[in-house]
Amino acid sequence: MHRIEVEAEVDVLSMNKKLAAENREYLRKHGIVAINIMGATGSGKTLLIEKTVDALSNEMKIGAILGDVICKADYERVVKHGIPVEAVNTGKECHLDAHLIHHRITSFKDVDLILIENVGNLICPVDFDLGEDYRVVMVSVTEGDDVVEKHPEIFRLADVIIINKVALAEAVEANVDKMEEDAKNLNPKAKIIRMDLKKDIGFDEWLDFVRGVVRR
């Protein structure tokens, strides 16, 4: 027996990067735009997808991929809206990765837009590129107005930052201006939308964003 030292230079994340590139290429080839929606449990991701589908189904063909650790509750909600939906149960994983959604993505051919709901948390999904075109991070004022500054990485890499449930801000003593300021400081390029899905605040601004990015 003897000891050897191998110069490995193995990129541990290379497999995800490679599959994400394949997903991106598939989407590009089929003219599909994919939006990865990330945010904590209860921030409003599923409702955003449901309302977006209802509002835009007559303008574009939409598909959805719904990631959850366990159960199909979100899937059952969205599938009622009459669009193709794929559910992904991640089991132990706290995020979707390019491999988990690879087969789901390739099952959609005849759609213009795929809305991907990531697993509900603000930490793990950030380092796993899915091959998406846009990253949306959704937080709600009920998570506390320091939620943005506590999770810099996910906000830094977002294209759109949605602050949801603003109508509840007073009741939960959350300072929405502070949340927006924190988001701007972390990511001056991101589009920031103040929203309350139940009161239809900011929803039109979101729809304009979606219309703007979908190649028709």
Place this chain on the structure above:
Amino acid sequence: MIPNSLTGPNPFLLKRDKFAEKTYKFYVVMSFTVHEMSFAQAIVENVLRLAEEKNAKKVLSVELELGKLLMLNPEQLEFCFQVASHGTILEGAELKVDFVQPIIECTSCGRKYDEYVGICDCGGIIRVEGGKEMIIKKVAMEVE
């Protein structure tokens, strides 16, 4: 040290059948943080592949370059590495972590920062490069 509840054979790595994989994943998720676990499993799988290529009998140490912006907790990663490597030729191997700092720099005035900020004091936009790496640099192993 690995807690007693986890010292059984690691069926995920010994026997690659679906049921064993699920059972192992379940008892892992019940025990501790999951984020570091995904990375630890990926490290173990990559090193095992390398060790197989070299016909190694045992892996002694793994040197890892880790980007700061992955924001992984090194103690948790080390712990998950112990669990993920249990029952394999990596069991007991040392995990040496070298952190890589990202370049965080103002695109207007060139000022460099240690921690991430979105906007520079001068009002300029900040550029970030690197800090997301996870590279297995060197692996020490015993061969015949």
